[in-house]
Amino acid sequence: xxxxxxxxxxxxxxxxxxxxxxxxxxxxxxxxxxxxxxxxxxxxxxxxxxxxxxxxxxxxxxxxxxxxxxxxxxxxxxxxxxxxxxxxxxxxxxxxxxxxxxxxxxxxxxxxxxxxxxxxxxxxxxxxxxxxxxxxxxxxxxxxxxxxxxxxxxxxxxxxxxxxxxxxxxxxxxxxxxxxxxxxxxxxxxxxxxxxxxxxxxxxxxxxxxxxxxxxxxxxxxxxxxxxxxxxxxxxxxxxxxxxxxxxxxxxxxxxxxxxxxxxxxxxxxxxxxxxxxxxxxxxxxxxxxxxxxxxxxxxxxxxxxxxxxxxxxxxxxxxxxxxxx
Amino acid sequence: xxxxxxxxxxxxxxxxxxxxxxxxxxxxxxxxxxxxxxxxxxxxxxxxxxxxxxxxxxxxxxxxxxxxxxxxxxxxxxxxxxxxxxxxxxxxxxxxxxxxxxxxxxxxxxxxxxxxxxxxxxxxxxxxxxxxxxxxxxxxxxxxxxxxxxxxxxxxxxxxxxxxxxxxxxxxxxxxxxxxxxxxxxxxxxxxxxxxxxxxxxxxxxxxxxxxxxxxxxxxxxxxxxxxxxxxxxxxxxxxxxxxxxxxxxxx
Amino acid sequence: xxxxxxxxxxxxxxxxxxxxxxxxxxxxxxxxxxxxxxxxxxxxxxxxxxxxxxxxxxxxxxxxxxxxxxxxxxxxxxxxxxxxxxxxxxxxxxxxxxxxxxxxxxxxxxxxxxxxxxxxxxxxxxxxxxxxxxxxxxxxxxxxxxxxxxxxxxxxxxxxxxxxxxxxxxxxxxxxxxxxxxxxxxxxxxxxxxxxxxxxxxxxxxxxxxxxxxxxxxxxxxxxxxxxxxxxxxxxxxxxxxxxxxxxxxxxxxxxxxxxxxxxxxxxxxxxxxxxxxxxxxxxxxxxxx
Numbered sequence: 044x045x046x047x048x049x050x051x052x053x054x055x056x057x058x059x060x061x062x063x064x065x066x067x068x069x070x071x072x073x074x075x076x077x078x079x080x081x082x083x084x085x086x087x088x089x090x091x092x093x094x095x096x097x098x099x100x101x102x103x104x105x106x107x108x109x110x111x112x113x114x115x116x117x118x119x120x121x122x123x124x125x126x127x128x129x130x131x132x133x134x135x136x137x138x139x140x141x142x143x144x145x146x147x148x149x150x151x152x153x154x155x156x157x158x159x160x161x162x163x164x165x166x167x168x169x170x171x172x173x174x175x176x177x178x179x180x181x182x183x184x185x186x187x188x189x190x191x192x193x194x195x196x197x198x199x200x201x202x203x204x205x206x207x208x209x210x211x212x213x214x215x216x217x218x219x220x221x222x223x224x225x226x227x228x229x230x231x232x233x234x235x236x237x238x239x240x241x242x243x244x245x246x247x248x249x250x251x252x253x254x255x256x257x258x259x260x261x262x263x264x265x266x267x268x269x270x271x272x273x274x275x276x277x278x279x280x281x282x283x284x285x286x287x288x289x290x291x292x293x294x295x296x297x298x299x300x301x302x303x304x305x306x307x308x309x310x311x312x313x314x315x316x317x318x319x320x321x322x323x324x325x326x327x328x329x330x331x332x333x334x335x336x337x338x339x340x341x342x343x344x345x346x347x348x349x350x351x352x353x354x355x356x357x358x359x360x361x362x363x364x365x366x367x368x369x
Numbered sequence: 370x371x372x373x374x375x376x377x378x379x380x381x382x383x384x385x386x387x388x389x390x391x392x393x394x395x396x397x398x399x400x401x402x403x404x405x406x407x408x409x410x411x412x413x414x415x416x417x418x419x420x421x422x423x424x425x426x427x428x429x430x431x432x433x434x435x436x437x438x439x440x441x442x443x444x445x446x447x448x449x450x451x452x453x454x455x456x457x458x459x460x461x462x463x464x465x466x467x468x469x470x471x472x473x474x475x476x477x478x479x480x481x482x483x484x485x486x487x488x489x490x491x492x493x494x495x496x497x498x499x500x501x502x503x504x505x506x507x508x509x510x511x512x513x514x515x516x517x518x519x520x521x522x523x524x525x526x527x528x529x530x531x532x533x534x535x536x537x538x539x540x541x542x543x544x545x546x547x548x549x550x551x552x553x554x555x556x557x558x559x560x561x562x563x564x565x566x567x568x569x570x571x572x573x574x575x576x577x578x579x580x581x582x583x584x585x586x587x588x589x590x591x592x593x594x595x596x597x598x599x600x601x602x603x604x605x606x607x608x609x610x611x612x613x614x615x616x617x618x619x620x621x
Numbered sequence: 622x623x624x625x626x627x628x629x630x631x632x633x634x635x636x637x638x639x640x641x642x643x644x645x646x647x648x649x650x651x652x653x654x655x656x657x658x659x660x661x662x663x664x665x666x667x668x669x670x671x672x673x674x675x676x677x678x679x680x681x682x683x684x685x686x687x688x689x690x691x692x693x694x695x696x697x698x699x700x701x702x703x704x705x706x707x708x709x710x711x712x713x714x715x716x717x718x719x720x721x722x723x724x725x726x727x728x729x730x731x732x733x734x735x736x737x738x739x740x741x742x743x744x745x746x747x748x749x750x751x752x753x754x755x756x757x758x759x760x761x762x763x764x765x766x767x768x769x770x771x772x773x774x775x776x777x778x779x780x781x782x783x784x785x786x787x788x789x790x791x792x793x794x795x796x797x798x799x800x801x802x803x804x805x806x807x808x809x810x811x812x813x814x815x816x817x818x819x820x821x822x823x824x825x826x827x828x829x830x831x832x833x834x835x836x837x838x839x840x841x842x843x844x845x846x847x848x849x850x851x852x853x854x855x856x857x858x859x860x861x862x863x864x865x866x867x868x869x870x871x872x873x874x875x876x877x878x879x880x881x882x883x884x885x886x887x888x889x890x891x892x893x894x895x896x897x898x899x900x901x902x903x904x905x906x907x908x909x910x911x
Contacts, residue, residue, distance in 0.1 A: 296716050
């Protein structure tokens with residue numbers, strides 16, 4: 044444990060952090076002027092995952108509930124926006140539908156499921172993910188069922204369209220990060236952290252634990268659903284197996300672990316590092332990219348189970364003690 | 370009118386009755402002790418009152434209102450606070466933040482950040498934790514962590530505090546300090562229920578005592594009467610000792 | 622027709638039961654939710670397919686082979702990977718086992734392509750008629766072997782020294798290690814035994830279902846539901862819950878339509894968690910206290 048930092052030092056660090064954050068946002072917002080299509084796509088993917096990971100951060104990092112199947116809300120968001128657009132809604136309205144529908148599902152399913160703890164909650168969310176795939180297929184009709192759902196094409200030419208999607212995804216990442224930072228300063232954020240560290244004590248200290256958890260999951264789902272909604276419009280064709288792919292959630296989990304759980308910027312850092320890493324690595328292994336991803340997961344969990352910053356710090360410490368003592 | 374009134378409380382785990390119809394009243398301003406051998410149902414009783422466990426039967430009234438079946442957070446806002454025997458600090462928050470949570474959510478009237486922090490600082494001052502306000506809970510000694518439990522409960526501005534073995538694991542000096550702390554709460558007008566194994570503390574603090582054994586009430590009364598009650602001695606020390614005690618005219 | 626559906630459901634139920642035992646034991650003994658479990662089932666099926674296709678070995682004769690191979694794989698993965706992260710968090714074990722599953726599925730896809738294969742033994746098409754119900758011989762064999770293996774595993778836990786050590790470790794890791802049991806070795810043994818049962822499941826499943834890299838995942842929701850229904854870490858619970866699950870699936874298919882499997886499974890799952898979270902044969906177990 045480090046000694047308590049002086050308030051003025053903490054404030055200076057926070058100021059510096061937000062200055063960097065603002066500069067980074069501006070640079071990324073202007074970047075499409077200089078980027079080619081390949082890097083535009085890579086960065087859009089990074090922003091998408093950063094948003095999904097930030098959503099995961101709310102329920103896992105802040106609240107301590109391991110929603111392993113959280114990618115289900117990515118799928119619900121994708122389908123809500125896809126169906127809305129098929130019915131003639133413009134893209135912004137479809138995005139609102141994506142956020143609202145995902146949050147609503149979490150709000151409803153959350154009441155029974157969030158009574159469960161630990162392992163039970165984790166597999167309940169995985170079961171929800173599996174069930175959602177079947178549900179979309181069964182509902183059929185307007186969702187396109189097993190055949191998938193093509194979205195209406197945009198009037199914009201590809202260049203401006205992809206740049207617009209890039210900016211919307213960037214906005215998702217920035218806004219969800221600001222939202223997490225904001226939550227952490229509010230009583231709601233304290234309530235979430237209290238539930239994470241001791242739910243029973245939180246309850247007897249006056250926190251309505253059930254309502255707070257459901258609200259957190261709805262926010263988490265809304266953020267995740269936003270990313271799914273934009274993604275659907277981006278790739279223009281969705282099907283149950285790809286929209287509800289559990290691997291999306293697992294990748295977000297890896298980013299959360301790498302970046303640091305319960306932190307404001309961790310999900311963004313994790314998304315940048317893992318997505319760039321996998322882009323570099325997959326370039327060389329087109330055949331076996333699942334194997335590479337699987338091995339990457341195992342290696343990261345063994346080497347940096349508490350995030351890359353902690354792993355890096357302990358590596359430096361070990362290096363120093365070895366070379367300093369000699 | 371009794372501040373806290375419990376009637377026929379019953380809690381079952383599977384087929385086992387952990388509480389088998391316990392009734393008692395706690396008057397405003399008194400220190401009420403609950404003692405009993407290990408496994409007698411003391412902590413279960415506390416969990417039942419604070420709604421950590423659901424009642425299988427019975428009812429609870431607080432300040433004249435029926436509060437049976439209310440969830441824990443509602444009880445806390447009515448003015449019922451408790452501590453945990455196994456301390457449960459929020460380990461990723463500073464001591465001051467830990468205590469402020471109590472003011473933020475458990476206090477019925479405080480609405481602003483400044484009011485929460487003021488209530489937290491007052492509670493830290495009262496429990497002697499003020500110098501350690503910026504510490505993280507893992508840096509505290511056990512005695513300080515027990516005090517942190519008390520401070521969190523105090524910050525909620527309660528009318529009654531239920532103490533779950535706050536003395537357990539402390540040394541003599543620390544127990545003396547804790548006894549003084551509880552006495553000061555009584556002087557300030559708070560009603561207190563203590564569940565305790567440390568008899569020295571029970572005798573020093575309590576106006577009245579209830580003895581539990583096998584989930585049922587064995588005796589109730591002022592401390593001196595209760596500890597010399599042969600039934601109580603027997604429950605604590607075993608039958609043979611109790612007979613010897615009686616034969617020797619042991620009852621004071 | 623309802624009777625036919627009932628019979629089919631019961632016959633499949635046995636297979637679902639042993640598909641779950643390993644998963645449930647690993648969860649009960651070491652608190653790990655092993656998402657790679659269904660990968661062992663898939664590999665078991667491919668071992669049987671490979672031996673049948675290239676060596677002409679009867680599918681039943683290949684059961685011991687896939688059990689031994691999967692035991693070795695499960696044991697090795699536990700020693701090399703899972704034992705090193707088991708104490709950190711629930712989260713890591715979920716992520717890591719998902720990663721292992723990805724590797725297995727992708728490796729098989731590359732080796733065998735993702736084409737659908739099948740194992741057609743000589744008795745594949747034959748069936749016997751009992752009271753007007755057609756009972757396919759392969760299903761009968763699968764159900765019979767499943768129950769036998771389940772009982773054998775139950776006996777292993779109750780009557781062997783190793784089994785007793787597994788049960789002791791499941792009840793209390795600290796106390797058992799004080800008694801001189803090395804928990805890491807017991808974990809590896811449990812993981813190996815669980816994987817071996819999954820391998821046997823795969824061999825049996827290869828006779829009933831198309832063999833393909835994604836076949837394991839089709840067992841996933843069944844495995845979840847049966848684990849929770851039977852009570853975590855309970856062998857007898859798995860077998861009974863397996864039959865219940867098989868019946869519910871068959872009836873859901875009969876009354877509602879064929880594709881309601883996951884949805885009905887999820888409904889059953891929520892129902893169990895709401896009404897009897899400790900399962901039919903449940904008891905307190907590692908990882909869920911406090």
